[in-house]
Amino acid sequence: MTPAELAARLRLIVVTDRHAAAPRSVVEVVQAALAAGAPAIQLRDKEASARELLEGGRALLPLAREAGALFFVNDRVDVALALGADGVHVGPADLPVGALRSAVPHDFLIGTSTDDPESAVALEADGADYIGCGTVYPTATKPDAGYVIGLEGLDRVARAVSAPVVGIGGITPERASAVARTAASGIAVVSAVMGAADVSRVVGALLEPWRGRSGSPR
Amino acid sequence: MTPAELAARLRLIVVTDRHAAAPRSVVEVVQAALAAGAPAIQLRDKEASARELLEGGRALLPLAREAGALFFVNDRVDVALALGADGVHVGPADLPVGALRSAVPHDFLIGTSTDDPESAVALEADGADYIGCGTVYPTATKPDAGYVIGLEGLDRVARAVSAPVVGIGGITPERASAVARTAASGIAVVSAVMGAADVSRVVGALLEPWRGRSGSPR
Numbered sequence: 544m545t546p547a548e549l550a551a552r553l554r555l556i557v558v559t560d561r562h563a564a565a566p567r568s569v570v571e572v573v574q575a576a577l578a579a580g581a582p583a584i585q586l587r588d589k590e591a592s593a594r595e596l597l598e599g600g601r602a603l604l605p606l607a608r609e610a611g612a613l614f615f616v617n618d619r620v621d622v623a624l625a626l627g628a629d630g631v632h633v634g635p636a637d638l639p640v641g642a643l644r645s646a647v648p649h650d651f652l653i654g655t656s657t658d659d660p661e662s663a664v665a666l667e668a669d670g671a672d673y674i675g676c677g678t679v680y681p682t683a684t685k686p687d688a689g690y691v692i693g694l695e696g697l698d699r700v701a702r703a704v705s706a707p708v709v710g711i712g713g714i715t716p717e718r719a720s721a722v723a724r725t726a727a728s729g730i731a732v733v734s735a736v737m738g739a740a741d742v743s744r745v746v747g748a749l750l751e752p753w754r755g756r757s758g759s760p761r
Numbered sequence: 762m763t764p765a766e767l768a769a770r771l772r773l774i775v776v777t778d779r780h781a782a783a784p785r786s787v788v789e790v791v792q793a794a795l796a797a798g799a800p801a802i803q804l805r806d807k808e809a810s811a812r813e814l815l816e817g818g819r820a821l822l823p824l825a826r827e828a829g830a831l832f833f834v835n836d837r838v839d840v841a842l843a844l845g846a847d848g849v850h851v852g853p854a855d856l857p858v859g860a861l862r863s864a865v866p867h868d869f870l871i872g873t874s875t876d877d878p879e880s881a882v883a884l885e886a887d888g889a890d891y892i893g894c895g896t897v898y899p900t901a902t903k904p905d906a907g908y909v910i911g912l913e914g915l916d917r918v919a920r921a922v923s924a925p926v927v928g929i930g931g932i933t934p935e936r937a938s939a940v941a942r943t944a945a946s947g948i949a950v951v952s953a954v955m956g957a958a959d960v961s962r963v964v965g966a967l968l969e970p971w972r973g974r975s976g977s978p979r
Contacts, residue, residue, distance in 0.1 A: 592854035593836065618811065621838035625860040636810035642843040 546672075549652070550707035550728035552613050553673055554753045554760045555746065556583040559603075563737035570602050576736050577610035579746035582760035585632055585654075585731070587617035600626040615654060620647065630654060632675065644670030656711075658692045660703035673707040675731055676700045679722065680713025682734075694725050701726035716748030723752035764890075767870070768925035768946035770831050771891055772971045772978045773964065774801040777821075781955035788820050794954055795828035797964035800978035803850055803872075803949070805835035818844040833872060838865065848872060850893065862888030874929075876910045878921035891925045893949055894918045897940065898931025900952075912943050919944035934966030941970035 544552075557576045564572045573584055584607050586600050596619055604626055607614040615630045616623035620643060623631040630652025633643065640655050647653070656675040657663050663674050678691045691712070692700075701708035707728035714722055714730045722730055730749065739745040750760065762770075775794045782790045791802055802825050804818050814837055822844055825832040833848045834841035838861060841849040848870025851861065858873050865871070874893040875881050881892050896909050909930070910918075919926035925946035932940055932948045940948055948967065957963040968978065 593851075593856045594854050597856060597860060619839065621842075621856055621861070621864065624839075624864040625856055633811075636812050638811045638815060638839055638843055642815060643839070646839065646842040 544650075544652075546705055546707060549673060551756070551760055552582045553707050553709050554583075554729040554756070555581050555749050556585050556615070556675075556709060556729065556731035557581045557736045557746070558585045558587050558617070558731055558733045559599075560733050560737045561588060563734045569599065569737075570606070572737055572739075572742055573603055574606055575742035576746050577606055577612055579743040580750055580760065581610075581612060581736070581746050583613040583615065585615040585617055586628075587632075587733075589618070593619060593622055596622045597625060600628065604628060613652070615652070624651070630672065632656075639669070640666050640671045641669040654709075658689055658696060658700065660699050663700045663704045663706075663708070667704045667706045671706060673709060673728075674700065674704060675711045676708050676727070677710060678712030679710045680715075680718060682713040694721055697722070697727050698725040701728070714749070716745055719749050720752040723756075728756075729753065762868075762870075764923055764925060767891060769974070769978055770800045771925050771927050772801075772947040772974070773799050773967050774803050774833070774893075774927060774947065774949035775799045775954045775964070776803045776805050776835070776949055776951045777817075778951050778955045779806060781952045787817065787955075788824070790955055790957075790960055791821055792824055793960035794964050795824055795830055797961040798968055798978065799828075799830060799954070799964050801831040801833065803833040803835055804846075805850075805951075807836070811837060811840055814840045815843060818846065822846060831870070833870070842869070848890065850874075857887070858884050858889045859887040872927075876907060876914060876918065878917050881918045881922045881924075881926070885922045885924045889924060891927060891946075892918065892922060893929050894926050894945070895928060896930030897928045898933075898936060900931040912939055915940070915945050916943040919946070932967070934963055934969075937967050938970040941974075946974075947971065 559569045561569050604614050613629045616628050617632050618637045620631045632654040634656050652672045654673045655671045697710045709729045709731045710722045710727045711731040777787045779787050831847045834846050835850050836855045838849045850872040852874050870890045872891045873889045915928045927947045927949045928940045928945045929949040
């Protein structure tokens, strides 16, 4: 997959959160998000054991496949490999991209996070396929996610690398248009979709501002 | 490596525990254990992030290599692969052996745990290279490790499979001779070595009863 092809499939990454999804199941919310056109899912559950995460992935991956969406696992590269997922998203406390790149197949996608243009360049050189960048707007989901870089900060990181850059942090349907005017390729959201009363409407609204961009999200 | 060759190298698996090692570092205790002839080390730290575990492994792996000892990582297969460790040890909450076997190189060793002969047979069929079996004696390290199966229980599991079976749980130098009279191939210890005042003496005493067995531990 070229960076441009990947970029088109990263317009919207729906990150799972079972607390935000409750009382609905994560499967139920993901199903609705996929039906509404979400092109990428990231399974994230820091409290789950590897086995629980694998079981969660086994429930979700076929749904993503059927919808033609990409499927990532947060942190646990081993779970992602055992599942046959498309890739992994690793943060600052997870395995370093360089160490990882040599341990996984060539076409296994590695996403990582930074809010700094220079780090983004280094991470791309280490083998990162895409970069999550934030916090774009203040958020309650990850109070420890670092300071707010805003749209300007996101734009700077996106212009520094050729890999797709995805904005994360407090992005809502109302704010998506402004994010789509930066050099970012897409957005990642946790609570905006997981906690949405009307998942289909929110996913549609989050995707809408990107429709002018070239490439098909699926 | 044949099961017999592996068995000879699993006479004693020293499992790390930074709390038990304190105030000494894990590196210091492992170094002493290797110098005294420990043929296998398992890096275990359930509280560490993947990156911390990788850093811990990067400090320990060269010491194990230099000593000719095997090096395993507990639970985190991805960390083990990124390190270039010899294998992983997975428990009931970790990735299932079958899912794992297909995701790792053929010669990457997979150890797992069971106290039941039938499960041991199934795990060996799934691709487990060795089996940790206990709790042999009551222990404070893992109060949730299940009921005490004793030497008879260990012997039953060891006789059920051709893969090496390693007894774990409360094994001390005083008890090692009794364990060596079962069909088990070796023992795994946490606090007996990590918390030992004289690491060298304890490792020597834990290895002593196995000297009659064929094969060289290193």
